[in-house]
Amino acid sequence: MKLIRCKSAKQKLRAFSEAQAKWAPLQNVSGFIRQWGGWMETEDGPEAVVLVLWKSKHDYLNFMADHHDDIYERTN
Template sequence: MILKLIKCHVPVNLKKSFQEAQTYWSDLSEMDGFSGQFGGWDTSELETAYIFSFWEDLSSYQKFMRNKHDRLVQINGQERTYERISITLYHREEPMVIPPIDQLVKCTISPKSDLKSSYVFSSIDHKSHTMRLTFNTNPSSEEVSIQLEKSWNVERL
């Protein structure tokens, strides 16, 4: 399983445009290998948006990037709605069940320093409408809480 973690710095004056552009990603639901996507705003850094996109495998993700990604960005104009973006791909060898995205309200990113690779996420814990994702990050990193936006959800068809 592949998790694409997207982090964007969105100035206050562009937040509405960013929100609107996020709703155009519904075409992902038709992509082979796509498992689901959701995102929202960091509750302590209000100009920071996170998007989490799950793929069955790297080849499905790469095929989407080659054939569809740039066209979707061109249609929604999202590149004009943020100042900075960082993208990290994480993997997990074992398959995981993604909880029903429409039931999620909050996501928590938790650091963990004992994983073998910095590009591994180790767990998804779905309780009380909150998804907890654990990553190998700097041990001094603090937990991040994200208030999810329902309009950003994309579920696999």
């Protein structure tokens, strides 16, 4: 499992959500099981929370080495 938490300025919540939707190719990566996400309100403002489930650490590391940057670059 991988837990990702990051802050976003309130005026950029929509842009952040739209960029997250561009991670759909992740579902075709070997070893990827599922991703969940949403918004959490904190004292410092909204925070995105994403939980990703992988079959193994090896699959996750292969994703980071072979696919992550290409998908990231498409999110703007």
